[in-house]
Amino acid sequence: MAQMIPPHDSLVKYDNPILVSTTKEKGGKKKKTTPSSLPPVERANTQTEDILNSILPPREWTEDGTLWVQYVSSTPATRLDVINLQEQLDRKLQQRQARETGICPIREELYAQCFDEVIRQVTINCAERGLLLLRVRDEIRMTIAAYQTLYESSIAFGMRKALMAEHRKAEMQNKVKLLEGEKEDLERQVSELTERCKLIKEREEERRKADAAKHEEEVTKYKKINEQLKTNLEAMLSAPQRS
16 A cells, blocks of 8 residues: 655644544545534634635545544634744744745745745634635746746757757857868968969069070170171272272
8 A cells, every 4th residue: 555654844734633544535524514503603613614624725644554634723823823933934944944045945835834824824814815815825826837937948948049059159160160171271272373473483584584695695696797797898898899
């Protein structure tokens, strides 16, 4: 038989546990006599207990094969009970090392128990006020749940964005490496072409000098030939003519 651990101590005030049965039959509840002939005071107490049980359901657990149930207390609270509740809250916050600020599940749990106890105390004196506080409590819980859902979705969204950024970062790094390789290749080509242009320029300079020297040599040669022809022509013109 599966055994449930008895519920832990709570700031909500409960009556003493009641032995229901030695099996898992959960039909054992407080015996309530609800005929219309009940006195008005007892009838009001019964209605208050029903409202309390609907707001704060009884706790049930099995221990050594027996079923126990524990109902929330319907005893009115005094000023001393409120002071003790505040002291218990402060003591439990310190014992369980709850954080003073920020998100803390322990602090949230203890304050929720404290609020439930305040609702219990108020409901005993005025059921309508207790039901109104119940609506406030449920609205707060729904708001917190909505914020938690929003927080979890934002965390998931942030994780997706972080993974996408990491993936994009890896792609960009690979692209940078590729571009750096292309840059080095282009720089090598530029260096080779610069060296080739330098060699062509030097070779053309040497060829131009050689052509200039050859041209100068030919000019000198033709000048000499011209001078020789001029001398021969003058010699022929100065020779005496035969009659």
